[in-house]
Amino acid sequence: MGDLASLLSGFQIALTPFNLYLAVIGIVLGTIIGVLPGLGGPNGVAILLPVTFTMAPTSAIIFLSCIYWGALFGGAITSILFNIPGESWSVATTFDGHPMAKSGKGGEALIIAFTSSFIGTFFGVVLITFFAPLLAGVALRFGPPEFFSIQLLTFASFVGLGGANPLKSMAAILIGFGLAAVGMDMVTGEFRLTLGSMELVRGFNFIIAVIGLFGIGDILVSVEEGLEFKYVKGARVTLREVLRTWRGLIGYWRTFLFGSFIGFWMGFKPGGATAASFMSYGLARRLSKHPERWGKGAVEGVVAPETANNAAGVAALLPMLALGIPGSATAAVLLGGLLIWGLQPGPLLFKEHPEFVWGLIASIYSGNVIGVIIVLTCVPLFVAILRIPFAILTPLIVVVCIIGAYAPSSSLVDVWYMMGFGFLGYIFKKLNYPLAPLVLAMILGDLAESALRQSLMMSQGSMLIFFERPIAGTITALAIVIFLLPVLAWLRWRLAGKPVSR
Numbered sequence: 001m002g003d004l005a006s007l008l009s010g011f012q013i014a015l016t017p018f019n020l021y022l023a024v025i026g027i028v029l030g031t032i033i034g035v036l037p038g039l040g041g042p043n044g045v046a047i048l049l050p051v052t053f054t055m056a057p058t059s060a061i062i063f064l065s066c067i068y069w070g071a072l073f074g075g076a077i078t079s080i081l082f083n084i085p086g087e088s089w090s091v092a093t094t095f096d097g098h099p100m101a102k103s104g105k106g107g108e109a110l111i112i113a114f115t116s117s118f119i120g121t122f123f124g125v126v127l128i129t130f131f132a133p134l135l136a137g138v139a140l141r142f143g144p145p146e147f148f149s150i151q152l153l154t155f156a157s158f159v160g161l162g163g164a165n166p167l168k169s170m171a172a173i174l175i176g177f178g179l180a181a182v183g184m185d186m187v188t189g190e191f192r193l194t195l196g197s198m199e200l201v202r203g204f205n206f207i208i209a210v211i212g213l214f215g216i217g218d219i220l221v222s223v224e225e226g227l228e229f230k231y232v233k234g235a236r237v238t239l240r241e242v243l244r245t246w247r248g249l250i251g252y253w254r255t256f257l258f259g260s261f262i263g264f265w266m267g268f269k270p271g272g273a274t275a276a277s278f279m280s281y282g283l284a285r286r287l288s289k290h291p292e293r294w295g296k297g298a299v300e301g302v303v304a305p306e307t308a309n310n311a312a313g314v315a316a317l318l319p320m321l322a323l324g325i326p327g328s329a330t331a332a333v334l335l336g337g338l339l340i341w342g343l344q345p346g347p348l349l350f351k352e353h354p355e356f357v358w359g360l361i362a363s364i365y366s367g368n369v370i371g372v373i374i375v376l377t378c379v380p381l382f383v384a385i386l387r388i389p390f391a392i393l394t395p396l397i398v399v400v401c402i403i404g405a406y407a408p409s410s411s412l413v414d415v416w417y418m419m420g421f422g423f424l425g426y427i428f429k430k431l432n433y434p435l436a437p438l439v440l441a442m443i444l445g446d447l448a449e450s451a452l453r454q455s456l457m458m459s460q461g462s463m464l465i466f467f468e469r470p471i472a473g474t475i476t477a478l479a480i481v482i483f484l485l486p487v488l489a490w491l492r493w494r495l496a497g498k499p500v501s502r
Contacts, residue, residue: 007129010358014366019062022055023363026066027371031378033067034074041071041313042329043218046210047400049337057341058359064337065317065360066367068330069121072310073375076113080302081106090309092281096294096301103297110379111245112299116256116306118372123260123307124267124314125364132322132361133350144454145465147324147346149475151448154325156483158437166486168433176441179204181449199413204421206336208405209442212418213435214329215401217425219394242376248299255284255300259307266308267315273308273328280308314364320345321357324444329436336443 013019033044045064052060079090080097093113100109159169182193183203194200249256259280266276284304285294294301316328324345326332338345343353350357405418428435459465467473 006133006354006358007362009355010360010362011366013058013355013359014062014362019059019359019363020366020370022059022063023066023367023370024374026063027070027073027367027374028378030067030070030072031074031077031371031375032070034071035077041068041075042210042333043214044068044071045330045333046214049210049333049340052337053340057338057343057353058356060337060341061334061356061360062363062367064334065363066371068313069364069367069371070374072117072313073114073371076117076306077110077375077379080109080113090277090305092277092305093302095281096296096298099295099297100302105297107241107379108245109297109302111242111376112249112302113306114372114375115246115249116259116303117310118368119256120260120263120307120310121314121364121368124264124311125361125368127264128314128318128364129361132318132357143469144451144458145469145472146475148448148451148455149466149472149479150323150325151444151451153475153479153482154440154444155437156479157325158434158440160482160485165432168431169437172428172433172435172437173441176438177445179209179438180442180445204417204442205409205414206340206442208414208418209421210333210336210439211401211405212421212423213425213428213439214333215397216418216422217429217435219397219401220422220426221429223394249303252300252303254287255303256307258283259304260311263308263311263313264315267312267318267328273312273316276308276312277305280304317360321349321360322346324447326440329439332436332440332443336439339443 014023029048030041030044034041044067048067049064052063055063075090076093076097079093080101097109097113100106155173158173159166178193180203182200184190184201185192191201262280262283263273263276266279267273281301281304284300285291285298288294288298288300290298313328313330316326316331317334319325320331320335324335326335335345338349343349343356401418401422402415405415406412425435427433428438455465456462465472466476
């Protein structure tokens with residue numbers, strides 16, 4: 001009953017006129033961002049993060065989270081109508097969504113995608129409502145060793161479970177640590193990696209880095225690849241069509257259910273939304289009574305990935321709120337926002353700032369409803385945005401990035417830093433290096449260093465403190481196992497006499 005009372009108090013915050021206004025604006029902007037090529041959820045949240053500096057933290061997180069939900073809706077529009085997945089987790093939606101659009105069922109495919117997104121998000125937030133307080137309650141017993149173990153587990157997860165090349169993930173983390181170390185050591189007061197430049201004494205602003213890495217980096221890749229819309233087909237969504245499609249979707253309740261479960265379960269680990277969408281799609285196809293329809297416009301082929309990736313997107317927020325571990329690139333950007341707003345992510349967040357946590361959870365319920373209404377009624381308007389030539393959209397997006405980089409400190413140097421990070425993001429994307437581990441290392445680098453130093457001071461320099469304490473020892477052991485998973489998989493393949501892919 002305590003959780004229910006907390007949720008009701010969260011609704012009192014989320015449903016205030018100002019926060020509702022921010023939710024609507026966030027959904028609209030997020031959908032536009034999801035529709036525009038070269039952007040996406042993490043990029044949109046990163047670019048617009050400076051806008052929230054004058055807001056209260058609860059209003060800011062509501063605005064940014066609604067941008068993310070809107071981007072998920074917008075990504076479905078481009079995936080289905082134009083066969084252009086805005087994010088990696090939207091790829092599976094194109095397999096059957098685009099064939100439906102080509103056969104004249106674009107409106108029906110969009111209704112199915114939006115409804116699946118709504119159900120996946122709703123399922124995920126219901127589970128968060130019940131699991132987040134339990135997880136936070138256990139984590140209240142954490143001290144510096146436990147916090148360092150958790151951060152170690154976070155980085156190990158990107159290496160062992162992230163889905164990318166483990167060596168590339170580890171290289172990205174090390175580069176992130178190096179960038180986080182630039183500036184003044186807060187313990188000794190010494191300058192580190194400043195190369196004699198006073199501009200580098202203050203270090204790199206997290207906002208500047210993410211705008212460059214995500215926004216400018218994606219734009220450079222899109223310009224180089226010469227993005228164009230090879231297929232454009234309008235879609236008209238009417239109330240009659242919505243009701244007819246909803247009646248037909250009742251028969252796919254099993255696909256909704258296991259898609260939501262798979263998405264929520266996979267959402268905790270880095271890159272979970274992408275893996276969840278493909279896993280849900282593959283399982284639904286295997287269980288289908290008509291596998292011959294798949295790839296030609298099967299309804300389940302849209303339901304399964306859209307339900308899973310939205311449930312995973314919500315689930316990624318749970319470890320971020322309760323433990324300070326982001327489960328996705330967007331959650332990593334939001335984690336940086338929490339630190340900027342003066343909030344410490346982790347178990348104490350539920351005790352010290354319950355209005356923030358429950359306001360966010362309640363806003364996911366309300367934002368999900370607002371989002372599905374907006375996208376169902378405004379699909380033609382969002383599709384019309386894509387009629388703007390890409391040559392015009394690109395400089396407009398770059399200008400927004402420049403404004404976002406200049407705004408925090410009104411320094412032109414930060415704009416040059418942003419361009420530098422943009423070039424780094426471009427190189428990472430061309431070489432297929434993951435960006436999320438680098439961003440996470442920049443965010444958590446100082447916190448992990450501080451927790452490590454405090455722990456070693458408690459133990460007088462002994463590393464055994466991370467194994468002697470029950471919670472820290474369990475988490476550290478788990479981190480080591482996860483970190484070694486790629487090595488164990490390699491050994492298993494070698495012992496089986498199978499070739500190892502490189």
